[in-house]
Amino acid sequence: MGRLSIDQLRERVRGIVVTPEDDGYDTARAVNNAMIDKTPAVVVTCANAGDVIAAVDYARENGLDLAVRGGGHSVPGFGTCDDGVVADLSAMRGVRVDPVARTARAEGGATWGDLNAATHAFGLATTGGIISTTGVGGLTLGGGIGYLARGLGLSCDNLISADVVTADGRLLVASEKENEDLFWALRGGGGNFGAVTSFEYRLAPVKDIYGGPMLFELEHAGTVLRAFQELIADAPEQFGGFPAFQIAPPLPFIPEDRHGDPFVLIVSCWSGPLDEGPRAVKPFHDIAPVVAEHVGPMPYPALNSAFDALVPPGLQHYWKANFVTELSEDAIEAHLRHGPRVPAVNSTVHIYPINGACHRVAPDATAFAYRDASFATVIAGMWPDPADNEANIAWVRDYYAATAPHSEEGGYINFMADDDQSRIKANYKGNYDRLVDVKRAYDPGNLFHLNQNIKP
Known part of the structure; x- marks a missing residue:
């Protein structure tokens, strides 16, 4: 097939085709991470699967880079590209x-x-x-x-x-x-x-859950991390919560004179019978004195959206991540050195437990290989002012350098930065070679390479 023209693309597409000459181009090309400022040749706002096929065909036949965008949250900015095609699925939300x-x-x-x-x-x-x-x-x-x-x-x-x-x-x-x-x-x-x-x-x-954030003083951070690791090892599987480092936002349940102070948190989510919620959360609640909390029954979607306001579009983003089998004393000491220095209210460090049902899936049953890891840690650097980029990126990198020796070699690909491509084999452990075989079968030309890329 010969090269496809932009007019042919427009004829095939039900949705909107936007080029640099069109109104709305800057809006169409934007992604959540404001560090990413790329200028695609065309953005196809797809209305259906046929539009996605048209965008893929256009990129392939014209030898152009292809970015696929869903929510636009990719920290490395994989949802856009320079001089290529963006297949924007954001209008397909049914x-x-x-x-x-x-x-x-x-x-x-x-x-x-x-x-x-x-x-x-x-x-x-x-x-x-x-x-x-x-x-x-x-x-x-x-x-x-x-x-x-x-x-x-x-x-x-x-x-x-x-x-x-x-x-x-x-x-x-x-x-x-x-x-x-x-x-x-x-x-x-x-x-x-x-x-x-x-x-x-x-x-x-799962409809309503019992949970929410509990804030503890930084002096208790070591106690919180050690106790959480011990409690989560055999906690009922309906409990899904995580410890975090976070600057207190200006919320009504936090004392006004503590707004802007860094804390260690536990965010809890009990999805079992609602009347068992207080008893299920109590061991985590009692780890240390609680400075402030917003814990109680709520619809599950309310908890899932509780932190949305801290992550609006347009922040600067730089993240690092590792899987962790055990929060060793050395690892905890590294968290205690770097976590309290979280640089902005938007930035955070989360230590997600991935035991329980996650461990009952064999490491080769899906591409996700780290079925023996107990935690997935993310150092999520997010802040509004580009003038802070150098200092805040250094915070993320220093934190990562301190915790990586006490973690697994690989990390969760959704938390990876654009400079993490060298880690791709480690991220998949024994599944990498099989992934390469599947890549060769379905994408031998590596058209879908704007990602944490598995090369064919």
Whole structure:
């Protein structure tokens, strides 16, 4: 096939095709991370799977880079590119719930807020992330860590099927029964294998939860981390919470004279019977004196969106991450040195537990390989002023350098920065070679390379 013209692309697409000459181009090309300022040749705001096929075909036939954007939260800015094609799925946000089968199908541009709103009406949920504006696509393809993971497994563990546009422009169904190798790779292998236009999830009965944040003084940070590790090892799997370092935002439940102070937190989420919530949370509540808390019953979507205001579009982002088998004393000491220096109210450090149901999946059953890790740590540097970039990036890197020797070699790909490509083999351990084989089968030309890339 010869080169496709922009006019031919416009004729094929139901959605909106935007080029640098068009109104709205700067809005169309923007991603959440304001460090990323790229100028694609064309942004295709896709209305359906056919539009995604057209965008893929246009990029392939014209030899252009292709970026696939869902929620736009990719820290390295993989949802855009210079002089290439952006297949923007953000207009494809429909969610259809089957309450009898306890399944939901979400389009590729849906956010966790979209999915939670649809499933909550039926008292159902599946493992999502921590910020509701995150796209279901990127989170699930990388694995999918969230509040419900200890009880339900990762997002990718609850994936039943996916509709995928491959590099040759085909629309395939990937499931345990169709294109099984592709389905295996999609569950943790990132966006390496195609553009997923819809995801079908298994749901579980979760409507209201009991939980929220508890703030402790920094002098108790070591006690909090040690106690959390001990308690979470055999806590009921309906408990999904994590410790964090965070500057107190100006919220009503925090004493006004403490706004802007750094604290160590535990964010709790009990998804079992609501009347058992206070008893389930009490061991974490009693670790040390609580300075402030906002803990109680709430709809699950309310907790899933509780931190959205701290992560608006337009912040500067630089992150680092590692899987952790055990929070050793050396690791805890490193956290105690660097965590209290969190540089902005938007920045944070989370230590997500990924035991429980996550451990019951074999390391080679999906592409997500670290089934023996107990925690996924993220050092999430986020701040508004570009003038702070040098100092705050240094905080992230220094923190990472201090904790990495006490962590696993690999980390969660959804938390990786754009300078982490050298870690790709470590991120997949024994699954890497099989991922390369699947990549060769479905994308031998590496059209889908704007990601934590598995080269064919």
